[in-house]
Amino acid sequence: QDKEALYLKSLAATCANCHGTNGRAVEGSSVVSLAGLQKSYLVAQLKAFKSGARPATIMHQLSKGYSDAQIDQIAGYFAAQAK
Amino acid sequence: QDKEALYLKSLAATCANCHGTNGRAVEGSSVVSLAGLQKSYLVAQLKAFKSGARPATIMHQLSKGYSDAQIDQIAGYFAAQAK
Numbered sequence: 001q002d003k004e005a006l007y008l009k010s011l012a013a014t015c016a017n018c019h020g021t022n023g024r025a026v027e028g029s030s031v032v033s034l035a036g037l038q039k040s041y042l043v044a045q046l047k048a049f050k051s052g053a054r055p056a057t058i059m060h061q062l063s064k065g066y067s068d069a070q071i072d073q074i075a076g077y078f079a080a081q082a083k
Numbered sequence: 084q085d086k087e088a089l090y091l092k093s094l095a096a097t098c099a100n101c102h103g104t105n106g107r108a109v110e111g112s113s114v115v116s117l118a119g120l121q122k123s124y125l126v127a128q129l130k131a132f133k134s135g136a137r138p139a140t141i142m143h144q145l146s147k148g149y150s151d152a153q154i155d156q157i158a159g160y161f162a163a164q165a166k
Contacts, residue, residue, distance in 0.1 A: 014140070014141055014143075014144045017140045017141050018141075057097070057100045058097055058100050058101075058141075058145065060097075061097045061145050061148050061149075062141065062144050062145060062148070063148075064147070064148030064149075065144050065145070065146075065147030065148040066144075066147075
């Protein structure tokens with residue numbers, strides 16, 4: 001895997017802690033799956049968390065640490081995962 | 084409560100999600116209590132998470148979203164909580 005793919009994987013790894021590996025959340029968990037969702041939807045949610053437009057428990061704080069470019073990469077990564 | 088105290092409480096509220104209300108973690112939980120720890124220790128850990136010097140599952144990402152001033156305020160808040 002080239003450097004870019006590894007970097008992307010490390011970015012998305014943080015999300016796995018709550019959203020499951022490759023964004024497939026555990027059945028019945030209160031946390032939503034991310035795998036296969038529309039990229040534009042994911043970008044919009046992350047930006048809403050980041051701006052505070054969407055209330056959250058920790059997503060607002062997590063998203064603050066990502067640049068818009070990273071948000072785009074993360075959203076693309078999960079959009080590409082099989083549901 | 085004045086504006087400053089409310090702001091500080093909202094900063095620390097994010098931590099409560101995992102570290103418990105006022106940083107008193109639930110008995111036996113894998114997450115450490117923060118209440119009453121030394122401020123300098125808390126600042127050092129948050130900065131180590133932020134710089135990546137200390138490995139983490141989500142703390143590295145959470146801490147990236149705080150300025151050094153906020154880190155100082157958060158550390159002070161939890162250091163002042165009764166154990």
